[in-house]
Amino acid sequence: MATPEALGEAIAQQSALLVDLRKQQADNAVIEEAKKKLGELKKAQGQLLSAGGSKESGKKKERLLLKTAKGTRDYGPGEMFCREHIERIVKECFTTFGGSCLDTPVFERKDILAGKYGEDAKLIFDLKDQGGEELALRYDHTVPLARYLAMSGAMNTHSKFWQIGKVYRRDNPVMSKGRMREFSQADFDIAGVWDTMIPDAEIISLLCTILTRLELGDFIVKLNHRKILDGIFEVCGVPADKIRTISSAVDKLDKLPWPEVKKEMTEEKGLDSAVADKIGEYVKHKGGPTLLEQLVKDESLMANPSAKQGLDEMGLLFGYLEAFNVLDKISFDMSLARGLDYYTGIIYEAIVEASAPPGFKSANAFASSSTQPAVDSSASTPAPAPKKKSKKPANADEEEEVDESQVGVGSIAAGGRYDNLVGMFAAAAAGEGKKAAGLPCIGVSIGMDRIFAIVWPKWVERGMRSKETMAYVMAAGDGLLKERVQLVQTLREAGIKSDFLFKNKPKLPAQFAAGERDEVPFAIILGGDELKEGLVTVKEQRWEFAPDGEKRKVQSDDKGVKVKRDGLIDWIKDTQTFKEWSSGKLISS
Amino acid sequence: MATPEALGEAIAQQSALLVDLRKQQADNAVIEEAKKKLGELKKAQGQLLSAGGSKESGKKKERLLLKTAKGTRDYGPGEMFCREHIERIVKECFTTFGGSCLDTPVFERKDILAGKYGEDAKLIFDLKDQGGEELALRYDHTVPLARYLAMSGAMNTHSKFWQIGKVYRRDNPVMSKGRMREFSQADFDIAGVWDTMIPDAEIISLLCTILTRLELGDFIVKLNHRKILDGIFEVCGVPADKIRTISSAVDKLDKLPWPEVKKEMTEEKGLDSAVADKIGEYVKHKGGPTLLEQLVKDESLMANPSAKQGLDEMGLLFGYLEAFNVLDKISFDMSLARGLDYYTGIIYEAIVEASAPPGFKSANAFASSSTQPAVDSSASTPAPAPKKKSKKPANADEEEEVDESQVGVGSIAAGGRYDNLVGMFAAAAAGEGKKAAGLPCIGVSIGMDRIFAIVWPKWVERGMRSKETMAYVMAAGDGLLKERVQLVQTLREAGIKSDFLFKNKPKLPAQFAAGERDEVPFAIILGGDELKEGLVTVKEQRWEFAPDGEKRKVQSDDKGVKVKRDGLIDWIKDTQTFKEWSSGKLISS
Structure with a gap:
């Protein structure tokens, strides 16, 4: 027997699919088929509820309290x-x-x-x-x-x-x-x-x-x-x-x-x-x-x-x-x-x-x-200011804050x-x-x-990073998704923690923003023509507190450095920044 | 009110103390005092039990099942x-x-x-x-x-x-x-x-x-x-x-x-x-x-x-x-x-x-x-050999193995x-x-x-170590406890994982045995006369499988090397063994 929860889930999925198909301007027959199935699912749900198949779903559902248990918490x-x-x-x-x-x-x-x-x-x-x-x-x-x-x-x-x-x-x-x-x-x-x-x-x-x-x-x-x-x-x-x-x-x-x-x-x-x-x-x-x-x-x-x-x-x-x-x-x-x-x-x-x-x-x-x-x-x-003496009740849940x-x-x-x-x-x-x-x-x-x-x-207070990612691989040209994936894969295999944006044709500012959110020290930019010459552009960046208390990006060279793609791993591993992160110095200092 | 458990604990402690005092041939008055207290405690226990203070302790206690919960285990x-x-x-x-x-x-x-x-x-x-x-x-x-x-x-x-x-x-x-x-x-x-x-x-x-x-x-x-x-x-x-x-x-x-x-x-x-x-x-x-x-x-x-x-x-x-x-x-x-x-x-x-x-x-x-x-x-x-088809009962605890x-x-x-x-x-x-x-x-x-x-x-199968301890500090002479402690402390401060035997005057073979149990690669031996000259003896040792399948110690130089105590940290850090352990190579290879 399908549970009311499983049916509800199936209805949600089918509705989402229908929206997708309409967006993609799919074949009319395909859309009609999807609509028909949604109708069937809703009918099945109706039958289940009227048959009293689920007492819980029949009554008005209470709102879910979205929280962790008392005295526990998530760490982000x-x-x-x-x-x-x-x-x-x-x-x-x-x-x-x-x-x-x-x-x-x-x-x-x-x-x-x-x-x-x-x-x-x-x-x-x-x-x-x-x-x-x-x-x-x-x-x-x-x-x-x-x-x-x-x-x-x-x-x-x-x-x-x-x-x-x-x-x-x-x-x-x-x-x-x-x-x-x-x-x-x-x-x-x-x-x-x-x-x-x-x-x-x-x-x-x-x-x-x-x-x-x-x-x-x-x-x-x-x-x-x-x-x-x-x-x-x-x-x-x-x-x-x-x-x-x-x-x-x-x-x-x-x-x-x-x-x-x-x-x-x-x-x-x-x-x-x-x-x-x-x-x-x-x-x-x-x-x-x-x-x-x-x-x-x-x-x-x-x-x-x-x-x-x-x-x-x-x-x-x-x-x-x-x-x-x-x-x-x-x-x-x-x-x-x-x-x-x-x-x-x-x-x-x-x-x-x-x-x-x-x-x-x-x-x-x-x-x-x-x-x-x-x-x-x-x-x-x-001693500290006297506090109200309260005998601990057996159940700490009932105690005052x-x-x-x-x-x-x-x-x-x-x-x-x-x-x-x-x-x-x-x-x-x-x-x-x-x-x-x-x-x-x-x-x-x-x-x-x-x-x-x-x-x-x-x-x-010190504005510490929350990640160790070292390189962010971006495309200046026409998406270059496969080229980005291949370079990221090469860097990762060499032990250089790297990332890229999960988009086919992302804009360059969006890619920079993503890398900057994680304060990634090396921005690596791929361009179609440069790639043909076997070159990539690397911009080294770091973050500092400005006098106004805001943390801002500092870039040594705005134009970046051209580096041979084949020598990129050695180039990165030879930088002071990479060495300091690898030794844990930038975390503990 | 003292619980029967607390009293039992106190009696156990007091008995142990009395044994200690007799071993140490303590003052007669002190021993008598300890005996008197043990008597008092036992009397208190008797009163508590006869008053029915604890129903549990009154009846014959069941043996404790010393085990972890079903489906869980310790990892040593x-x-x-x-x-x-x-x-x-x-x-x-x-x-x-x-x-x-x-x-x-x-x-x-x-x-x-x-x-x-x-x-x-x-x-x-x-x-x-x-x-x-x-x-x-x-x-x-x-x-x-x-x-x-x-x-x-x-x-x-x-x-x-x-x-x-x-x-x-x-x-x-x-x-x-x-x-x-x-x-x-x-x-x-x-x-x-x-x-x-x-x-x-x-x-x-x-x-x-x-x-x-x-x-x-x-x-x-x-x-x-x-x-x-x-x-x-x-x-x-x-x-x-x-x-x-x-x-x-x-x-x-x-x-x-x-x-x-x-x-x-x-x-x-x-x-x-x-x-x-x-x-x-x-x-x-x-x-x-x-x-x-x-x-x-x-x-x-x-x-x-x-x-x-x-x-x-x-x-x-x-x-x-x-x-x-x-x-x-x-x-x-x-x-x-x-x-x-x-x-x-x-x-x-x-x-x-x-x-x-x-x-x-x-x-x-x-x-x-x-x-x-x-x-x-x-x-x-x-498919695998047909097995008895058994419907899962609601309670997995009742299921057969x-x-x-x-x-x-x-x-x-x-x-x-x-x-x-x-x-x-x-x-x-x-x-x-x-x-x-x-x-x-x-x-x-x-x-x-x-x-x-x-x-x-x-x-x-490969007989892997279960520890990363690099150095075991021993005394050849008369205990030298403070000297051992001080050297261990110096090594540890320098990031060299070290240990020593918790005895005042341990015998040399006992110290070697303890270091060998953990397959510690550097045995460092302190001797009174050498120490005065600022020297310690270091024996490098490793373990290999012999043809009979037994793992045995192999020592490059049975007499060891004399190293200046002040230069010991650099000496160890410069060895191939230390470098390989530090890089994790000896664990993963």
């Missing part, structure tokens, strides 16, 4: 040219640091994701049960990597993995700041039993290398250790079963002032007020190796085995970070807690000055590397050590009571959309 | 190195042909996908309704592109788009042949009102360029025209409302013999047997320009306006394909119909000899470009012209009775997983 040519550039740099750093690429499916069996994300599990996108397995879209790259490592077990001889791809969270989007429901993360992870803190130092060195190469401006990497935090909670008197939830509260200190966080600890989570105050004293510290020296003198802290181990490891780490020459980028920040359940060792978060929220950056994230308090446990705070001007891009990369995640999978798969080998891991996730949100406005 | 390091190589070539061709990159979300609002895929709509993956919009995973890149073009309207000045990304179909997977539920497609599309058949010829030229550059072996591009097919159906007497469904049946001729297709037409779809036989006479033809000449002489066909237009366009196209120098790759195949509803002009499909199903390739797809019948309307057929040995990789690329799809979106969004501008388009989709299924076995 200019934006993708910029995103590809960012991705190329990140990939280059990943492979330079010895990483191997891994790719996992965009959805996982739901039980793989269960119990990994603490309070944020409600943000997981589920697939509809269409028979078969229960599935959900991946929430990050870390859990799929751990699942992969548990599956491949000791078979896997690689130890450094990178992944770039999209992950999904049903959170409240802030599109302009790169906070999306579908967003791209670039992850690098090191698995294996290695000497303490060496892979940890390498990951942080990698992160600093990437952020430097991306030219994002000043940045710092906030650093802390879960074992130090847990030790502090124990020393302050937090009951064992409240440690993770109190840790989640501390993690909000980069967004909320201390009194609000304390309120959450005491009123919502039932912590004793005096205990909360003790915690407040500890987590206000940030600094470098000096802060560490200070903490090592804290006897009650050092008597706690967890804190002691964390502090010892931190000391080792600082030494290695010095060898990697990145110590100046680090801020040991005792208020950093990270929300995810699975971290077991050091944790970190990179902040770029350009991406901090308004009125917040200098006071908090970019304090000089001293032991100045980040939070003040008294009433006055350097976020005020985008009050939100920074936030941290652009984060990660930590997770030594038990692979082992948890292996143990769960082995069954209760069975032993299974684990695999210590550490990783970092780079928020590609947040980086794009910082880089893209600069590209717009 | 070696495979991804190969896939990245394939993708790099395809992208390079896309930009050489003037394409601009586009990226759309992995899911769309469900009404965007509705009514676009005919009988295959049941294969769409839906997301669960979690409040908010009804969403589904994208089924291809074409419909999202059309949605994007309809949204951006006349604002969009680009005309050539490429997209590489995953698409989703709840079909029955044949994993070894690259038929997956999650699979990667690389699309190139040309939008705009251009002179007839010029963009069409360019797309086919692009497809031939890509398949040639990928070195997949012999291939052909089967080509047909929807208007010719529709004309044939009309001339043969197929009622207007049955044309699409009869077209779907014809499309199965590359998988089923004619008698089965005829049976589908007559028994399932109610077509008159004589009409079916007439169709069978037409669709058996395949060839080149000669076939076209023959058809143009068919008066009943030329009297049909649709067929006439199709044949005229085909003539134009052959001329342009000659200019693009790809005519020898083309087979005008009248049995090619393509399943999708939205095609309106030429349609095509590329088949690689290596990917045809067994016993099928020479008889059908790779017949010489003559007018030999592809199907024989009598009983005997060159496919016999993989009987399935070829199939077409590795396909596409066609779709002139009405953008207009359909624009019209549906404008509302009933409103006029909206359309945008003619043509595109091709390349099946990246099917290409991988052909290329990967060759990589395995």
Whole structure:
């Protein structure tokens, strides 16, 4: 049976054909035949509708909402040219640091994701049960990597993995700041039993290398250790079963002032007020190796085995970070807690000055590397304007819109050590009571959309091209379609990105306009007489900002240069412009 | 409240810590403290369980199935190195042909996908309704592109788009042949009102360029025209409302013999047997320009306006394909119909000899470009062994497994012209009775997983590396960790992909083994005394297949070369090996 949609489509096609035939002044018999068929199709449609063949098409159709799903967006040519550039740099750093690429499916069996994300599990996108397995879209790259490592077990001889791809969270989007429901993360992870803190130092060195190469401006990497935090909670008197939830509260200190966080600890989570105050004293510290020296003198802290181990490891780490020459980028920040359940060792978060929220950056994230308090446990705070406190409803679709001007891009990369995640999978798969080998891991996730949100406005400002096309082949004479096609084909085979206008007899200004729209540096003009002599005309052109802010074409020689058609490829490849584009210089500079 | 999972995690961590502390022979008091905390945690867990705090954890836990979702898979390091190589070539061709990159979300609002895929709509993956919009995973890149073009309207000045990304179909997977539920497609599309058949010829030229550059072996591009097919159906007497469904049946001729297709037409779809036989006479033809000449002489066909237009366009196209120098790759195949509803002009499909199903390739797809019948309307057929005919149940999860040995990789690329799809979106969004501008388009989709299924076995056979790491830095002496880190950092900053072993005092053989696992061409050895003189030892190594089929290391000079540490970067960059890797030669050769 034809569907109403297929019939509608056929009618549209037939009508278009009829218009074409009339335009082409086709044979009368042919036109009559086409008209007859259109009539038949319309009759068939009428029958189908009156027979109630389709309830949907029978009623008045609602207008289609032409948009992407909430929290998602398209990236057009200019934006993708910029995103590809960012991705190329990140990939280059990943492979330079010895990483191997891994790719996992965009959805996982739901039980793989269960119990990994603490309070944020409600943000997981589920697939509809269409028979078969229960599935959900991946929430990050870390859990799929751990699942992969548990599956491949000791078979896997690689130890450094990178992944770039999209992950999904049903959170409240802030599109302009790169906070999306579908967003791209670039992850690098090191698995294996290695000497303490060496892979940890390498990951942080990698992160600093990437952020430097991306030219994002000043940045710092906030650093802390879960074992130090847990030790502090124990020393302050937090009951064992409240440690993770109190840790989640501390993690909000980069967004909320201390009194609000304390309120959450005491009123919502039932912590004793005096205990909360003790915690407040500890987590206000940030600094470098000096802060560490200070903490090592804290006897009650050092008597706690967890804190002691964390502090010892931190000391080792600082030494290695010095060898990697990145110590100046680090801020040991005792208020950093990270929300995810699975971290077991050091944790970190990179902040770029350009991406901090308004009125917040200098006071908090970019304090000089001293032991100045980040939070003040008294009433006055350097925190952002108090916002209406709203409990998150279960369904983020119902939530009110976020005020985008009050939100920074936030941290652009984060990660930590997770030594038990692979082992948890292996143990769960082995069954209760069975032993299974684990695999210590550490990783970092780079928020590609947040980086794009910082880089893209600069590209717009600098009027960057959105294409790499090098040559535009035009005809001055009578169309010369075959000659244009043949030359374009020759150039393309030689690796010179080239284009031409899809018209039989285009006018020269139309061809120039098309080439100029893409800011193509070489205009190659074919003329009938010149071609007979084996010559073509080449005009080299570039674009510059005029004083009035408009971008305009600058041409070195208005008449162009005559070049032998047979030597054209060498001629182009020998120009400075071609060399600079080929080396990527004109994109990254 | 702590969850049972969080508590379990905390207990696991605390146990591990206790083991560590005992190993380190820590202070007795510290160990006692750790033991005490472990006891508290276990007590908390006991209370939680006995209070029925978690029904799930109370009962015996089922074993976790450690696997990816049906029809999906992970790609590990070696495979991804190969896939990245394939993708790099395809992208390079896309930009050489003037394409601009586009990226759309992995899911769309469900009404965007509705009514676009005919009988295959049941294969769409839906997301669960979690409040908010009804969403589904994208089924291809074409419909999202059309949605994007309809949204951006006349604002969009680009005309050539490429997209590489995953698409989703709840079909029955044949994993070894690259038929997956999650699979990667690389699309190139040309939008705009251009002179007839010029963009069409360019797309086919692009497809031939890509398949040639990928070195997949012999291939052909089967080509047909929807208007010719529709004309044939009309001339043969197929009622207007049955044309699409009869077209779907014809499309199965590359998988089923004619008698089965005829049976589908007559028994399932109610077509008159004589009409079916007439169709069978037409669709058996395949060839080149000669076939076209023959058809143009068919008066009943030329009297049909649709067929006439199709044949005229085909003539134009052959001329342009000659200019693009790809005519020898083309087979005008009248049995090619393509399943999708939205095609309106030429349609095509590329088949690689290596990917045809067994016993099928020479008889059908790779017949010489003559007018030999592809199907024989009598009983005997060159088709594959008859398989059990099984109607597809609505739920592909319940279907029995496919016999993989009987399935070829199939077409590795396909596409066609779709002139009405953008207009359909624009019209549906404008509302009933409103006029909206359309945008003619043509595109091709390349099946990246099917290409991988052909290329990967060759990589395995040739023993390809799975990494590009160039240098492995080792210590001969007493660990020299800081010296190794500093040299690795220097090399990496200079763009030389380098690595080292994450151990304080690794043994030299262990370091060699690690570098050899990745087949790193330069082993750089640091020794205490040499370093004082500013020297390092470099051993260049490569791997070759020995006559016994084992891959073994070959070393030019067993003692290595002494190189000044300060001149090491220039020394490496000046080697033939480095130059060949940098230019990609050692990957693609």
